[in-house]
Structures are given as C-alpha cells and as structure tokens.
Amino acid sequence: MVCQQVFRIFPRPARRPESYDLKHRWGLVIRKAACDALLLLPGLFMFAPSTFQIPSGCLTYRPARKLARPGRRARSDSALWVPERGAIISRAGLLDALHKDQIQAWLQPKVTVRSQKLVALEALARWRHPQLGLLSPHVFLPWFSEHGLDEALLMHVLQEVLGLQAYWRRQGTVMPVSVNLPTHLLDDAGLPDRLMACVQAKRGRACDITFELLENSDTKTACALFMGACRLVAMGFGLAQDDLGVDYSSMERLAGAPFSELKLDRRFVHGLSADRQQAAQVLGWIATAKERGLRVTAEGVEAQADLDILQQMGCDYAQGYLFAKPTPAFELDMWMRQRWPA
Numbered sequence: 001m002v003c004q005q006v007f008r009i010f011p012r013p014a015r016r017p018e019s020y021d022l023k024h025r026w027g028l029v030i031r032k033a034a035c036d037a038l039l040l041l042p043g044l045f046m047f048a049p050s051t052f053q054i055p056s057g058c059l060t061y062r063p064a065r066k067l068a069r070p071g072r073r074a075r076s077d078s079a080l081w082v083p084e085r086g087a088i089i090s091r092a093g094l095l096d097a098l099h100k101d102q103i104q105a106w107l108q109p110k111v112t113v114r115s116q117k118l119v120a121l122e123a124l125a126r127w128r129h130p131q132l133g134l135l136s137p138h139v140f141l142p143w144f145s146e147h148g149l150d151e152a153l154l155m156h157v158l159q160e161v162l163g164l165q166a167y168w169r170r171q172g173t174v175m176p177v178s179v180n181l182p183t184h185l186l187d188d189a190g191l192p193d194r195l196m197a198c199v200q201a202k203r204g205r206a207c208d209i210t211f212e213l214l215e216n217s218d219t220k221t222a223c224a225l226f227m228g229a230c231r232l233v234a235m236g237f238g239l240a241q242d243d244l245g246v247d248y249s250s251m252e253r254l255a256g257a258p259f260s261e262l263k264l265d266r267r268f269v270h271g272l273s274a275d276r277q278q279a280a281q282v283l284g285w286i287a288t289a290k291e292r293g294l295r296v297t298a299e300g301v302e303a304q305a306d307l308d309i310l311q312q313m314g315c316d317y318a319q320g321y322l323f324a325k326p327t328p329a330f331e332l333d334m335w336m337r338q339r340w341p342a
Contacts, residue, residue, distance in 0.1 A: 089140075091147040098156045103127045103140075105160040106326040107177070109336075110297060110319045113311045118336070120176040120210075122319060123161050124326045125153065145217075150182045151191070155198060161209070162202035164329055178210040178240060184217040186228030196235050210238030212263065229257040240297070244285060262289045266300020266320070273305035279313075286313050 097103050105123040112119055127135040144153045161177045168175050185191050199206055211232060219225040233239055240261035268282055289296045298310050301320030310318060327335055 089143050091149070094144060094147055094149055095152070097127060097129070098152060102129065103153070103156060104328065105157050105164070106328055107164075107332055108319055108326040109324050110178075110317050111323050113298075113307065113315050113318050116323065119317065120178065121332075122178045122212075123157055123180075125157055125180075126326070126328075141216075145182070151185055151188075151194075154179070154181060154185065155194075158195065158198055158209070159202060160329070162199060162204040165204055165208055166202065174208065176208045176210065176238070178212050178238070180214055180242065181211040182217050183213045183215075183225065184219055186213075187219050187224050189224075189227065192228060192231040192235060195232070195237070206236030207238070210240055210261065212240045212242040213257075215243040215265075226257055229259075233258045233260075243299075259294055261295045261297060263297045263299055264315075269298045269300045269306060269310070269320070270302060271306070273303065273309045279309060282310075283313050286315055290314060 104126050106126045107121040107123055109118050110120040110122060111117060125137050125141075127140050129135055141153075144150055158179055161179060165175060165177060195211075196206065199209065213229075219228070229239055238261065239257065239259050240263055241257075241259050242263050243265040244262050262285070264282060264285065268278060272279055272282060286296050295316045296314075297317040297319065298306075298315050299319055301307055301310070301318045301322045303322065307318060307322060324335070
C-alpha cells in the first residue's frame with residue numbers, strides 16, 4: 001500500500017511551521033507514469049524533500065499544488081487517491097461513472113409550509129461507487145470540479161430528470177423538478193443553449209425545470225451571471241438562489257439576477273425556534289424576498305417547531321427530513337402514493 005510506504009518514510013508527524021498541512025489543501029502528489037494522485041491523509045502534518053524515490057516501486061513523490069478552485073480545469077491525467085478506501089478517483093473514472101449510470105438523481109419533496117402539499121422535487125446526485133459505496137454530493141462534487149466535469153455531471157442529472165418527468169406525464173402527473181447548477185458554468189455563454197437542446201431532445205418542458213444556482217462558486221463577472229440568468233429565464237426555466245445566507249454574494253445577486261425563488265440554507269433553519277437572533281435574520285431575508293416578489297423555500301426542516309415559526313414568518317415552501325429524505329427515483333412512486341395519495 002502506498003500509505004504504508006509513506007508512513008515508513010515518515011514514522012512521526014513533523015512539528016515544523018513549514019510542514020505541509022494535509023488536512024486542508026496540501027498533500028503529496030504521487031506520480032506514476034502519466035497519472036498523478038493527491039494523497040488525502042486527514043489530520044497528518046509532515047514535511048519531505050522536494051523529491052524522493054520509493055525503492056519498491058517507480059513512484060516519485062513531490063509536494064502537491066493547491067487544489068483547483070471550482071471552475072478551474074485540472075490536468076487531464078490527474079487523479080485523487082483515497083487511501084482509507086483504497087480507490088483512485090481519476091477523470092476517466094468519473095466519466096465512466098456517468099457512462100455506467102452509477103451516479104443517480106435522488107429526489108427530495110418540496111411541500112407547502114401551510115398544508116404540507118407536495119408541489120415539486122429537488123434532484124440530488126448520489127454515487128453508488130463500486131469500492132467506496134454510496135457517496136453524497138459533498139464528497140464527490142469537488143472531484144468533478146477538480147477535473148472540470150461540472151457540466152458533464154449537470155447534463156447527466158438533467159437527462160435523468162427529464163426522463164422521469166416524461167414517465168410521470170404518461171401517468172397523468174406534471175411534477176416540477178429543480179436541478180443544481182454550479183454558478184461558474186454561466187461564464188460560458190453557450191450553456192443556456194445546450195441546456196435547452198438537452199430539454200428539447202428529451203421532449204421535456206423548460207417550465208418544469210428550475211435551476212438552483214449554487215453558492216460554492218461564482219462567475220468571473222457580474223455581467224456573465226446576469227446575462228446567463230436572463231437567458232435561462234427567457235427560455236422558460238425557473239431560477240432559484242440556493243443556500244441563501246451562506247455568502248454575502250448571494251444577497252448581492254438578488255439585485256442583479258431574475259430569480260423567482262430563494263432557498264434558505266439549512267444551517268439557518270435548524271434550531272430556528274430556539275434562537276431569537278437567528279429567527280430575526282431569517283425573518284429579514286423572507287421580508288426582503290417578499291418585497292421583490294420572490295417565493296421562499298426553507299431547506300433542512302427537521303422539527304415541527306421550526307416549521308411553525310417559518311409559517312408565521314410567511315415562508316412559502318419547505319423541504320427536509322421532517323417530510324422526507326432524498327429517495328431513489330425507482331422508490332419514489334410508491335412512497336408518494338402512501339404519503340400524498342391523490
């Protein structure tokens with residue numbers, strides 16, 4: 001094992017200030033032939049010569065560069081090594097996962113706050129990795145960003161959602177679905193056209209799709225965000241600001257982009273009924289949204305007391321474990337009939 005070789009070379013962690021902090025953005029790059037791998041060793045601090053050889057193999061180690069920010073394309077031959085699970089996540093592996101449909105769209109209901117009536121679904125990606133098991137988005141989304149595959153993942157999830165919507169229409173049900181869209185992708189002026197082409201190819205309807213702009217990335221300029229958002233809305237798509245409150249930029253976007261919906265991040269919803277300061281902040285956001293004619297959805301609702309407070313504040317919709325967890329699409333039909341019979 002590569003990890004065992006590393007620990008034999010570095011039997012004890014270093015304490016020097018200039019040591020590399022592998023818990024955060026630095027690690028060791030393992031170069032073997034044309035393949036790089038970033039060694040993820042949480043909590044380990046070490047330093048090393050700039051280059052050294054492992055006698056038992058042809059591995060060359062060197063200090064790693066920082067991880068690429070969302071939207072920056074990594075080297076096409078790079079790979080991420082996850083030692084505790086014994087797997088290498090490469091660009092080819094990510095593309096293979098999409099091709100083999102290992103990455104699926106799980107769906108979480110969105111309900112009205114007043115009556116808990118089902119009004120829409122949110123598609124959340126899950127990866128059934130053959131070695132790592134079931135992976136949630138916060139684990140693998142950075143891998144796709146590191147390899148410049150955000151759009152490939154977006155299109156994969158969108159195509160699955162469009163297929164499900166076509167099936168539901170044949171059953172006599174129209175179900176809007178929201179899909180997460182990394183904001184930095186709007187730097188590409190051609191993205192809205194490609195999204196619409198995908199919808200038309202699946203004979204879907206733009207009005208049944210809402211794109212949620214994620215807070216973990218941003219466009220290079222405010223103009224790119226505004227132009228991309230306006231084109232999506234002009235094509236008939238819904239547009240929501242996801243994770244409101246996580247970053248100041250989300251508030252700045254309210255003045256520029258044509259959103260129809262705001263989504264409160266779960267960290268501001270959980271425990272809302274017991275925190276007056278938090279409640280005042282949420283009330284202010286809801287009031288701002290109402291002034292702009294926007295609908296408000298609270299994410300991560302887990303307690304009835306929090307739901308009651310949201311209703312008093314005038315929040316429109318809610319989603320969270322109080323109603324349902326994200327559910328695989330093949331299990332959704334029966335579950336919906338049991339919880340929300342027609």
